[in-house]
Amino acid sequence: MPEFQRAPYPTTRMRRIRRHDWARRMVAENALTAADLIWPWFVFDGNGRQRVDSLPGVDRLGADQIARQAVMACELGIPAIAVFPATDSKLKTEDAREATNADNLVCRTVRAIKAEVGDSLGVICDVALDPYSSHGHDGLVVGDYVVNDETVEVLCQQSIVQANAGCDIIAPSDMMDGRIGAIRTALDGAGKSDVQIMSYAAKYASAFYGPFRDAVGSSGNLAGGSKKTYQQSPTQSDEALHEVALDLAEGADSVMVKPGMPYLDIVHRVKSTFAVPTFAYQVSGEYAMICAAAQNGWLNRSQVMIESLMGFKRAGADGVLTYFAADAAKLLKADG
Numbered sequence: 122m123p124e125f126q127r128a129p130y131p132t133t134r135m136r137r138i139r140r141h142d143w144a145r146r147m148v149a150e151n152a153l154t155a156a157d158l159i160w161p162w163f164v165f166d167g168n169g170r171q172r173v174d175s176l177p178g179v180d181r182l183g184a185d186q187i188a189r190q191a192v193m194a195c196e197l198g199i200p201a202i203a204v205f206p207a208t209d210s211k212l213k214t215e216d217a218r219e220a221t222n223a224d225n226l227v228c229r230t231v232r233a234i235k236a237e238v239g240d241s242l243g244v245i246c247d248v249a250l251d252p253y254s255s256h257g258h259d260g261l262v263v264g265d266y267v268v269n270d271e272t273v274e275v276l277c278q279q280s281i282v283q284a285n286a287g288c289d290i291i292a293p294s295d296m297m298d299g300r301i302g303a304i305r306t307a308l309d310g311a312g313k314s315d316v317q318i319m320s321y322a323a324k325y326a327s328a329f330y331g332p333f334r335d336a337v338g339s340s341g342n343l344a345g346g347s348k349k350t351y352q353q354s355p356t357q358s359d360e361a362l363h364e365v366a367l368d369l370a371e372g373a374d375s376v377m378v379k380p381g382m383p384y385l386d387i388v389h390r391v392k393s394t395f396a397v398p399t400f401a402y403q404v405s406g407e408y409a410m411i412c413a414a415a416q417n418g419w420l421n422r423s424q425v426m427i428e429s430l431m432g433f434k435r436a437g438a439d440g441v442l443t444y445f446a447a448d449a450a451k452l453l454k455a456d457g
C-alpha cells in the first residue's frame with residue numbers, strides 16, 4: 122500500500138467520489154462485459170430440452186436446439202461456449218471408450234455449432250472420461266486407483282477426435298499429471314497445432330460439483346466415491362501455483378481455477394504470479410446456491426449474479442465460465 126499523509130478529519134471525504142452515478146462510473150476500476158463470459162452447455166441425444174432439477178434455468182439441449190442457441194450466444198456477444206455431454210448410460214463402460222468415438226454426442230454437437238456459426242463462436246470441449254465411464258471417474262481405474270499414464274493416452278485420443286470435429290479449445294479437466302504436454306504433442310501430430318489448450322490447472326476436489334454430476338448423469342456412477350487422489354485438496358494454495366507452472370511449461374495457452382468463488386485467492390495468486398490468460402469456473406453448485414436463495418426471495422438474483430461475476434474480474438480473472446452467461450450478457454446489453 123502507498124503511504125498517505127495523515128489528513129485531519131474531515132478533509133478527506135471518500136464519499137465525494139460515490140455521490141453521483143457519473144462519478145461512480147468515472148472511477149470504476151473494473152468492468153464486466155459479455156466478452157468475459159464463457160457459457161457451459163449440457164447436451165443429450167434426442168430433441169427438445171430436459172430440465173435439470175438442481176440447476177434451475179439450465180436445460181440439457183437436444184440436437185434441434187443447438188443451432189438456435191449458438192446464434193443466440195453470438196448475438197449476446199459471448200465469445201465461447203463449453204459443451205458437456207449427458208451420455209446415454211448404455212454407452213458408459215469401464216474403459217470409457219465412447220470418449221474416443223469420432224461420432225459421439227460431443228463431436229456431433231461441435232459439428233452442428235460450427236456448421237451454423239463457424240468462427241463467430243469459440244467452442245471448448247472438456248477432456249476427461251467421467252461422462253463416459255461406468256465408474257464416474259475422470260480416468261481409467263485399475264483396482265481402486267485411477268491410473269495416470271494409461272489415462273493420458275486415452276485423453277490424447279479424445280482430444281484428437283474433438284479437434285477433428287472442429288473444437289477450438291481443448292480443456293483437460295481430469296488433473297492427470299503430464300497430460301498437457303502429451304495432448305499438445307498429440308494435437309500437433311494430428312495437424313491441429315492451431316487448437317488451443319485451456320488447462321483446468323488448479324482444480325480442487327470440491328463438493329460444489331454436485332449439480333454438474335446430476336446434469337451429465339455421473340453422480341450415480343461415482344456412487345459416493347471421491348476424486349481426491351487426482352484433484353487438489355482445498356487446503357492447498359502453493360500447490361496450485363506448482364500445477365499452473367507445470368501446465369504452462371507443457372504448453373497450455375491459458376489456465377483455469379475451479380471452483381470459483383471459494384477460490385478467488387487462487388485466481389489472484391495465479392494471475393499475479395504468471396500474467397497469462399487466467400479463467401475461473403463459477404461451478405454448478407455456486408450457481409445452484411444463488412438460484413436457490415433467489416427462488417426463496419432471500420437474494421436478488423440479477424444483482425447477486427453481477428456482483429459475483431464482478432468479484433472474478435476484481436480477483437484478476439480474464440474470463441469466467443458461468444451458467445449465468447446468457448442472463449448476465451442480456452442484462453449487460455440492456456444496461457449498456
Ligand SMILES: NCc1[nH]cc(CCC(=O)O)c1CC(=O)O
Pocket residue numbers: 247249251259294295329330331332333334403404405406
Ligand atoms: N471432469 C469433469 C468436470 N468438468 C467440469 C466439472 C464441474 C463443473 C461444474 O460443477 O459446474 C466436472 C466435474 C467433476 O470434476 O467431477
Ligand SMILES: [Mg+2]
Pocket residue numbers: 296297298299322364367368
Ligand atoms: Mg497438473
